[in-house]
Amino acid sequence: MAPSKLNPNGDASVSCSQPENGLIDLFNSEKAVQELLQQPPVQGIDDHLIEFSEALRTVAKALRRVSEGKASAQAEAAEWKRKYELERARNLQLERKELSSGEHNGDCSAENLTNQPMMCNEARKQSERCCGMHGIFSHEVLHNGEIDSDTEMVNNKFMRKASFKLSWWCKGEKSDQHKQDIVSFERGNITTAERSSKQISLKWESHPQTVLILTKPNSTSVRILCVDMVRWLREQKKMEIFVEPRVKVELMTESPNFDFVQTWKDDKETLLLHTNVDLVVTLGGDGTVLWAASLFKGPVPPVVPFSLGSLGFMTPFHSEQYRECLDSILRGPFSITLRHRLQCHVIRDAAKSEYESEGPILVLNEVTIDRGISSFLTNLECYSDGSFVTCVQGDGLILSTTSGSTAYSLAAGGSMVHPQVPGILFTPICPHSLSFRPLILPEHVTLRVQVPFNSRGHAWASFDGKDRRQLAPGDALVVSMAPCPVPTACQVDSTSDFLRSIHDGLHWNLRKTQSFEGPRDL
Template sequence: MAPDTSSSNGNASNLPSENGFLDSLSLLNSEKAVKEVIEQPLVEGIEGHLVEFSEAMRTVGKVLRRAADGKASAQAEASEWKRKYELEREKNLQLENKVLSPAELHNNHTEKNIENSAQHLEPMHETKEQPQKYRGKYGIYSHEVLWDKEQNSCSNVHSKLLRKASFKLHWSCKGEKNDQHKHDVVSFEKGNITTAERSSKQICLKWESPPQTVLILTKPNSISVKVICAEMIRWLKEIKLSIYVEPRVRMELLAESSYYSFVQTWKDDDGVLLLHEKVDLVVTLGGDGTVLWAASLFKGPVPPIVPFSLGSLGFMTPFHSEQYRECLKSILQGPISITLRNRLQCHVIRDAAKTEYETEEPILVLNEVTIDRGISSFLTNLECYCDNSFVTCVQGDGLILSTTSGSTAYSLAAGGSMVHPQVPGILFTPICPHSLSFRPLILPEHVTIRIQVPFNSRGHAWASFDGKDRKQLGPGDALVCSMSVWPVPTACRGDSTNDFLHSIHEGLHWNLRKTQSFDGPRES
């Protein structure tokens, strides 16, 4: 075929072999087709642009080959994930079938004939459309919360789970009757963005079956606490509840009288790890420190905590110990308003560790993690990153990463804001920064914060967790912190807002000032 020289611009579409090329191009959906085109012998006397065109086709061929390779490996990966997913699903179904339904669970409890004041139990809806036995339509069931943990746990949770009381959580806003829990906070129907659903609401806990087991945790070395604890144990036994205390407390009780031999305890750390499977309710007798202590015993899910105030301040302890009977009666009966207090999970990553993932055990804090200069007389030098973005370098005494519950503790003393405990956020509060403009920050709950001790740091830094367990951080070491999935549910006396305002008024005398007198100068 002779080249058509009528074309002045040398456009490929005007070539004599135009139709042959175009047909081939339209069929070009495989590397093979491209290869065929490339391998066509070039016509004698072909012009430069034809050579260029053939080069271009060669490049297209390479790209298509790479795309085909990529697609094949993506397909292989997808089918591997699908296989893993199917396996996981099958495993879950088998596990679900092994466990009693919540209705059966409830029957178990009633059979045990536990004396408990009026329970208004709602039957759980179990239909064919709702195969997940623990999924609540209008809230979350306790089993659902425990279910995730079970997947990670090597312990035999299922058999133990059956002994636990089940409950259901409801979300509500003042003035709003609809307590349906929705995960969609933002809607963007028809292109309009609205935030109709609040991410954080007042939460209400309803028992689905009566609580049976109470763990009492007490502040050590306090006579008043010992007296109330002994009295409470006797009363709880009268209303047929099982009682757990710490080994130290059991020994103290038995030293008083052998009557207390029915009180249960645990032997070692493994016993502590299993507590959440046995305990329906935790009662604390002490101050905020005892609530922190209670939270620290639970490395995963935490049962609802009823904190009685037997300390000096008590931001997290709204209940009066003198009225423990009325208060516990109403809590055992439910429903209870609760504050879901977020915890931070902290990992110390050692420079010596070979990989990022070779970390020490995560530590959960209810108040805060503090990184300070400890006994070192040098300024701390801490590089801070938020989701890998550089935030700042802390040069001063240190930094507090606090939950909103901890906002009224050390962070407050270092100049941080007081934040309602139900606000989802992480407070980033410097301690005595040596700069004029370091204002505290509040970061969103979903971020991961990394505090790095740089290699050129003059001294070591020290991390402490809710004021305890100091760990040294050397140059190159880091602390990584994010929101934990295991909050601490504490019972409210009123509701979470009421209790929070009450605590800052009573505990801190917040903004207390004598009211200005009526008589005096006035605007004319």
């Protein structure tokens, strides 16, 4: 590039030198630009000359910036080229060594692998096979500069990058039981391979035949709809129909022709419901969905919730179009939201072992531990997997699922969370502390809420707003994620349905749009 010069008369002389390799002669160009910029600005009366001189100075500054950029890019390119060549030389050398030593002995213990300078492809493949076989992490060192003395210093400058594999591990599990990886780990770079909260689609593999209809009690509109739906499902869709004993009585009062409708006698038979029922339909509000979930202590069939309540966060289907909705659900496929549940154990102080006494209680929304009728502050010690979390002093604590995040937890100041986000909300109720913010904990934790022996009063646990149980000093509640979620059918998909429910149900962030008129940035 150009030594360019402005002589005292204002003439500019510019010369270009093009080096052999075709690249710009950066050194000379830089020198010329420096010289030009060091020249004092032209003084004189000729305006054109002054203007021309200024223009040249501007061009020179621009040229300097360009040449600086090019210089650093070239240096970087040269560095990469050198690294590449070093690596190639090392690989060739290793391959030659291996060939000359005849065979590889097949030992790929972690120790041997980390001590190898740079694995050739075959060695790496072999180590992957070996480590894959054991299903555990590997610590293969990919760069470990150790070849000859010339390159040693350079190689030590390179980072030593080891690849690794992440495996999902849970407390109590044997070390060889690893969960499926959800990240890839190519050359030590972590990228997420799977998302845990993908939209889930349900496709029938055989035609559904049996439907359970659950209805909100004491509602005339629900009763009328139920009668109509039972007739349609039987006559048009040839379905087997189950209802609760109370509803069977109501239907038989309506007409003796409903004797084909089946029901159950006792709790023992309820426990077997999931083995018979392909689909559950709920007619009511969110409370009826909670009720439906509570009937299934284990696996839950897909639930289609029709809205006949006031809010309907979990009830996306409109009862007026029930025929079209059920038609499309019975045909499938359709989107579902897998709603996580919490399993709760009440552990009495008197019990000898953790799970000795009462069976688990499953909740779809939340379990609440509060002060009940006691006028004293609750005092609850909370632990997560044995680690102390905090001591709740206030009205109580809500442990909520993400589905329940829009219910009681929301009223107590907790965040609204998409129902497919796996987590447990830890939301205090009226804490007597300025700094007690709600938490969201990962789904895998086991929480223990303990009423301390020195507590002034009792605490009360309630499950989805029902079934209150007293907790005396020394008693505890142990809460973890239940293995069987509640699959609820979506009107559109889980995200659209969630957003619709917070917009329509809570008028979330509803605000009049500011008018265009008024002061604004120009």
